[in-house]
Amino acid sequence: AALQVAALAAQATALLQLSRRTGRAVQGWAWRLQGAAALLGAILLLLGNPAITDDPTGQAGLLAAYLLPAALAGFAGGAPELAGRNWAKLLGGYAVLAGFVWVGLEIRLLYHPGALGLDAAPVEDGELWAWSGGWLAYGGALMALGMAAHARAIRLAALAIIGLVAAKAFLIDMAGLEGLWRVLSFLGLGLALIGLGAAYRRFVASTA
Secondary structure, eight states: OHHHHHHHHHHHHHHHHHHHHHOOHHHHHHHHHHHHHHHHHHHHHHHTOHHHHOOOOOHHHHIIIIIHHHHHHHHHHTSGGGTTSHHHHHHHHHHHHHHHHHHHHHHHHHHOTTOOSTTTSOOOHHHHHHHHHHHHHHHHHHHHHHHHHTOHHHHHHHHHHHHHHHHHIIIIIHHHOOTHHHHHHHHHHHHHHHHHHHHHHHHTGGGO
């Protein structure tokens, strides 16, 4: 299923680029149909990800199911033909969500390579902390991308992810972590928020 989605996404992206160069209507309809099929399959993979289904998979499966389609969706969503259209919003939203899920599943795979399902193996303290760190780094990377591209939508998505991580730290990490792990969780979150706030004031607020 992951390979099918990745193949459809790659073909749709390639046809989008060809359609831009040639202007042929057939290629225009082809990338729309293949893109819709890829997006539908990708959403189904998000809803039925290994953390829920406990399907066995590895690095290649996660890359094909989440990271590659997310990268292609983000690239295609930035095409001039899609600017301001619903396609761009759908692709952008999917890309952010798929990247978020990919980071979480990669951490789950690191700690429990044979049992990705949340019911198959308990969540360890280190894993709970790694989720916060991984998602916070992902939000920071999106923020940097949004600043570099002057894309307000990407910056807002980054802020939403950082806010979600902050809520996780207070609602879940505070109750689930103990001792040094709890200290590291809040210390890392605090330092990251200070750094992101300084960067936002420097590169965004100062140019507004």
